[in-house]
Amino acid sequence: MNNKKAVQLSSFTINNEKTAPLTTNQGLKVSEDEFSLKAGLRGPTLMEDFHFREKMTHFDHERIPERVVHARGVGAHGNFQLYESLVEYTKADFLTDTSKTTPVFVRFSTVQGSRGSSDTVRDVRGFATKFYTDEGNFDLVGNNMPVFFIQDAIKFPDFVHALKPEPHTEIPQGASAHDTFWDFIGQNHESAHMVMWAMSDRAIPRSLRMMEGFGVHTFRLINADGEAHFVKFHWKPLLGVHSLVWDEAQRIAGKNPDFHRQDLYEAIEKGDFPEWELGLQIIPEKDEFNFDFDILDPTKIWPEEEVPVKIVGKMTLNRNVSNFFAETEQVAFHPGHVVPGIDFSNDPLLQGRLFSYTDTQLSRLGGPNFHQIPINQPVCPFHNNQRDGMHQMAIHQGQTSYHRNGLNANQPEPAPVELGGYESYQEKIDGRKIRGRSESFLDFYSQAKLFFNSLAPFEQKHLKDAFSFELGKCKSEMVKNNAVALLNHIDRQVAEEVAGNIGAELPEENLEVQSDKKSPALSMANTVKQPATKCTAILLDGVPDDEKLTDWIRTLAQYNINYSIVAKRMYTISPVLKVTDTFDTADSSLFDAAILISSGSEADPSVLEFIETTYKHFKPLAMAVDDYTALDRCRVVLNAPGVYDLTKAGITPFIEGMAQGRFWERTL
Numbered sequence: 001m002n003n004k005k006a007v008q009l010s011s012f013t014i015n016n017e018k019t020a021p022l023t024t025n026q027g028l029k030v031s032e033d034e035f036s037l038k039a040g041l042r043g044p045t046l047m048e049d050f051h052f053r054e055k056m057t058h059f060d061h062e063r064i065p066e067r068v069v070h071a072r073g074v075g076a077h078g079n080f081q082l083y084e085s086l087v088e089y090t091k092a093d094f095l096t097d098t099s100k101t102t103p104v105f106v107r108f109s110t111v112q113g114s115r116g117s118s119d120t121v122r123d124v125r126g127f128a129t130k131f132y133t134d135e136g137n138f139d140l141v142g143n144n145m146p147v148f149f150i151q152d153a154i155k156f157p158d159f160v161h162a163l164k165p166e167p168h169t170e171i172p173q174g175a176s177a178h179d180t181f182w183d184f185i186g187q188n189h190e191s192a193h194m195v196m197w198a199m200s201d202r203a204i205p206r207s208l209r210m211m212e213g214f215g216v217h218t219f220r221l222i223n224a225d226g227e228a229h230f231v232k233f234h235w236k237p238l239l240g241v242h243s244l245v246w247d248e249a250q251r252i253a254g255k256n257p258d259f260h261r262q263d264l265y266e267a268i269e270k271g272d273f274p275e276w277e278l279g280l281q282i283i284p285e286k287d288e289f290n291f292d293f294d295i296l297d298p299t300k301i302w303p304e305e306e307v308p309v310k311i312v313g314k315m316t317l318n319r320n321v322s323n324f325f326a327e328t329e330q331v332a333f334h335p336g337h338v339v340p341g342i343d344f345s346n347d348p349l350l351q352g353r354l355f356s357y358t359d360t361q362l363s364r365l366g367g368p369n370f371h372q373i374p375i376n377q378p379v380c381p382f383h384n385n386q387r388d389g390m391h392q393m394a395i396h397q398g399q400t401s402y403h404r405n406g407l408n409a410n411q412p413e414p415a416p417v418e419l420g421g422y423e424s425y426q427e428k429i430d431g432r433k434i435r436g437r438s439e440s441f442l443d444f445y446s447q448a449k450l451f452f453n454s455l456a457p458f459e460q461k462h463l464k465d466a467f468s469f470e471l472g473k474c475k476s477e478m479v480k481n482n483a484v485a486l487l488n489h490i491d492r493q494v495a496e497e498v499a500g501n502i503g504a505e506l507p508e509e510n511l512e513v514q515s516d517k518k519s520p521a522l523s524m525a526n527t528v529k530q531p532a533t534k535c536t537a538i539l540l541d542g543v544p545d546d547e548k549l550t551d552w553i554r555t556l557a558q559y560n561i562n563y564s565i566v567a568k569r570m571y572t573i574s575p576v577l578k579v580t581d582t583f584d585t586a587d588s589s590l591f592d593a594a595i596l597i598s599s600g601s602e603a604d605p606s607v608l609e610f611i612e613t614t615y616k617h618f619k620p621l622a623m624a625v626d627d628y629t630a631l632d633r634c635r636v637v638l639n640a641p642g643v644y645d646l647t648k649a650g651i652t653p654f655i656e657g658m659a660q661g662r663f664w665e666r667t668l
Helices: 050-060 153-163 177-187 190-200 246-255 260-268 324-329 346-366 445-455 457-472 475-488 492-502 547-556 605-616 654-660
Strands: 073-081 100-111 126-133 136-143 219-220 229-238 275-284 312-322 340-342 534-541 562-567 573-574 592-600 621-625 644-647
Touching: 050 275, 073 153, 073 219, 073 324, 153 177, 153 573, 177 190, 177 475, 177 605, 190 445, 190 475, 260 312, 260 562, 312 340, 340 346, 445 475, 457 475, 457 492, 534 547, 534 605, 547 592, 547 654, 592 654, 605 621, 644 654
Parallel strands: 534 562, 534 592, 592 621, 621 644
Antiparallel strands: 073 100, 073 312, 100 126, 126 136, 219 229, 219 340, 229 275, 275 312
């Protein structure tokens, strides 16, 4: 009699690192996996080779449709810890019980490009968070920019069609610098605010760990008494908000197209866990109409000076995925995944997303049971009468699969509100069915002007350069002229400069919105600045002083600064130091700073190029050079801001420079 315990059917993991025999998917042990079954050594392959057919069939179907947008992404696990109870505003358990730690999964992404595109293209970044709460999954599906291009979801297919590679050539990939995108912008002036963000440095983040996240839409918080408050969600990175410069972003796209995903993975593996604080902007229902903008308009921000951000908790990402496909690729987000105490507003873009996301998952993940994929499963039990369908993984037991029923005592039965059942907010609605837009949504330019006014001078210059680059790639004169006409509503000087750069017509009439309002929170010049987790290249040109080098590296480690030692070839310097990169494998664009240690009278050309590009990108540059004539052919101003002599001042000023990040006053 076989006394072995029966194997229970349940969700499971497969560890291919364990010693185990190779089997088919049915558990049959396989004795040969390199050769098909043939009729003779040189004969045809036989149809009866079930192992070959199973293996090849699975391979043929391994790829699922990639996301239409946000296809290129990277994810990580973590947790969320609440600082203070928000019971005054919501009954959501994970926002009221400070003793609970809520598991999360976050997926970052670009919008336009395919899965094979580059990380550092100019684009909006997706920032989607799945909270696995005790009351069900809550998905906060947002971006690294707080507004969007359109006001109504019915335009979303048009916007994406315009943004994507043009259909007759499938060019360009992962870029908005082409005619159809800018034609859409010129024809849809509601995009004015968002396109200013997209042309700003926010569109080329230094790291996924160093960008803000926004829920974009206006939601509602509902407390236990049924009282409602409007809310916007923010993620504030503890490392601050930092970006690349455009030339640097383009170089990285060629040198390391996986720059952002590698940066996130390595940071987590090192224990430099990325952290964001959750902030809420809250408006009482009674104050809905007390602003000079419509709080339901997804192309508008709530300026933080008018509606302060209340910091309520912290999210930490502390575990990389075990399998990219099973977790990052199969995770399914949906803004309609909410818990008691969180509800929707009448934002017309949000309303459309509530339909679109489920519909997309049905196609991409092959049917209605995508919630059973492990990464999508809630941590709380779920019971309903939904059965069967493609990819049904559960074995449902019982006779009944409908509501109401008497045969099973009406189980599962709806939960009363007082026992945690979800109840939609009972908003009073009074209006006629109509296709149109509220007049309160018609101010397209004021906040675009507010954003530009709020930027530091270097940010404004970068924005104008970005418009010039993008529109300079367009072929249609009409498209260029229309885009300049849009800018003419925002800032006449910007329109004039861009028009001059791209050879477009400047409208005769100045239609610039007149406002000098600013919001300091919109400028990255006001962000947190620290050296921690940044990376410097240590360039060796000649023979280094081992003792000094070791001492400098020890100091870098005290500030949690990463480093790579770069030389012409890889070799061991000392028992604890070795060259990790060569000038062929490393590039200045992949680092936040550089240290040059040179003992010769003539610098290697690769060294000169490296430090010159570091200088060109406004980064800190430190030097310990025996003979400065070696740098005669290099276009670096040695006494410029952010250039340090290690032999005179030591490494501390350089570390302070790494905290600052960039020295915009520097010129070649």
